[in-house]
Amino acid sequence: MDSEEINKIKELTEQWLSWDENDKSKAEVSELKITQDWDKLGKIMLKRLEFGTAGIRGRMGPGFGQMNDLVIIQVTQGLKNYLLRVQEDIKTKGVVYGYDGRYNSERWAKLAAGVFLRENIPVYLFKTTTPTPFIPFAIRQLGLSAGVMVTASHNPKWDNGYKVYWDNGSQILSPHDKEIQKEILNSLEPESGAFQEPDPSNPLLSDPMDRVNNSYFQVVQDKVYNMEMNQKLNIPIVYTAMHGVGFPYVYQSWIKAGFKADLLHSVAEQQDPDPEFSTVDFPNPEEGKTALTLSFKTADELGSRYILANDPDADRLGVAQKDGDNWKILSGNEIGALLGWWHLKIFQEKNPDVSPSDIYMLASTVSSKILNTLTKKIGANFIETLTGFKHMGNISHKLIGENKHVLFAFEEAIGFMCGSAVLDKDGVSAVAKIGELIAYLEEKNLTLIDQLKEIYMEYGYHYTLNSYYLCYDPELTNKIFNRIRAFKGEPDTYPESLGGVAVVNIRDLTTGYDSSTPDKKATLPTSKSSHMITFWLENGIVITLRTSGTEPKIKYYTEYCAKPGVPQSEWADLEAELAKIVDETVESLLQPAINNIKPKPN
Helix, strand or coil: CCHHHHHHHHHHHHHHHHHCCCHHHHHHHHHHHHCCCHHHHHHHHCCCCCCECCEEEEEECCCCCCECHHHHHHHHHHHHHHHHHHCCCHHHHCEEEEECCCCCHHHHHHHHHHHHHCCCCCEEECCCCCCCCHHHHHHHHHCCCEEEEECCCCCCCCEEEEEEECCCCCECCCCHHHHHHHHHHCCCCCCCCCCCCCCCCCCCEECCHHHHHHHHHHHHHHCCCCHHHHHHCCCCEEEECCCCCCHHHHHHHHHHCCCCHHHEEECHHHCCCCCCCCCCCCCCHHHHHHCCHHHHHHHHHHCCCEEEEECCCCCEEEEEEEECCEEEECCHHHHHHHHHHHHHHHHHHHCCCCCHHHEEEEEECCCCCHHHHHHHHHCCEEEEECCCHHHHHHHHHHHHHCCCEEEEEEECCCEEEECCCCCCCCHHHHHHHHHHHHHHHHHCCCCHHHHHHHHHHHHCCEEEEEEEEECCCHHHHHHHHHHHHECCCCCCECCCEECCEEEEEEEECCCCEECCCCCCECCCCCCCCCCEEEEEECCCEEEEEEECCCCCEEEEEEEEECCCCCCHHHHHHHHHHHHHHHHHHHHHHHCHHHHCCEECCC
16 A cells, blocks of 8 residues: 555545544544554545445445445435435425334434434434335325435345435436435535434424325225135235334235234244344345245244245345245245236236226346236236336336336346335235235135246246356456457357357347347447346347446346246256256356356355
8 A cells, every 4th residue: 555545545534533423433433543554444435435326335334435424414415405406395395214123224314314404304204113115105195305215125234225215206317326426525524413313393303104104004905906805814824024124014014905913923033123133144035045944944833835024124025835845935036927917917807998008017127028928918018127126116107107007017136016106116015915816826726836837837937047157357347248249259249149049139238239129229228337238049048147236246147938838847848958058158158267257156
């Protein structure tokens, strides 16, 4: 480390110490300064946490590069100034803040509320932990300018985050993120009183819980397909909140949908918010057996064959079913197929006069194409979006403004938008909907797995195979993808076959190339800051290679979209064929041995 860099670290450290009023973080930084630990100070000071379309998220601790009181205040000052600039009626409409059960979440929501209150902007601050979907719901329900949820969702216990929603109830899109970041950098010095939590008696500060809670669960009740059918359900269901906020809200959702209260059995050790996440290393239902160990135990003791699991902020839903002697954890794509089929069925049944041309369902580009298959059969619409519910939410808002019916949206990372009351993934309402489908199938003596097989028989087997390779060198990653784009030695000469099967279409969302459009230009937004190339093969296989924005990974998402009517006895052959083509594609395009990149650890 040279003297110039040390001087920069010293300067930032002095700036931090002059601004920070949190005794704990100030003491930590002071100690590092006294011991002249420039390496550690450099790591936490030099690279500021940058605001993006998902807000900010990072490890908790002192310094401009971590999550702490000062950074929260700076981010909120920037957000407030941007809102004042672009939303003239913000002092009439106000903003809403919610928080999960992580360390610091409640305090940071209160400090952020104070930033707006000092500007005489009304703040609706939930006075207890809430699920993330309550924030986008509250924005539209109360007609607010924006909303923020303080949460790191399913991240490890040492992380926290700050997730921003716009006045349409969707996560923010560019250029809002870039403009907010500019305002943050212009608003770094904390205002007087910034580290003091607001006076609860402030007339501009109110708790929206009763209004939002009542309205939200009224929507859940209004959307019930068959209350009598739900009331007849008589099998135990195990639920885990994964040490998060979900239980009291899922319980209400369950009751409002008409199910018997005593059928929902919560995993007691994981029922209440616990910032230590003491029974799981990673509080993520996608982690499968390691995260659901206690749920399996509870379900086996009760003789239950279904497990429903929220992540800690209750915006995602995991589902597992006992299949013989084993537990099958349904993938996000499998749950998406079931809920997509269910929403389409019940909407058409209850709204026979609505033209299919006015019906829409959405999924991200790395998710299963099953919704495309479902909608195509009846003449309804499917929209593929970039990854992230910020895209699906904003597109849904636009469609609703055009009097279209948005039934369902999902992404493979177990995120489901059931209806359009919440324009984001919502694990609370999804519990009611999956319970409703279970009740419907119970009357037919069928299970979720049985129904999934029936969907595949009618619409074609959709089998996915996803994983990743670790690549810590950004230049190597660029080299790998640039080689794919010049596969024959010339620009825009992509592979013409993969695994011996002809490629019929190529879409590159880094360069904007799409071989299927008349002008060869992609209709989805492009980004030169990341890589994403999708290949469609003539046998129905779709392969997407992409980089991660937050991790050193080259990910692949693959799916065999088979034609209808292939018997179940041949599905294993399709799975084997996909695995073979994926292996050959990885060897041909990623060249792990040559590039010395390692596959996902087992």
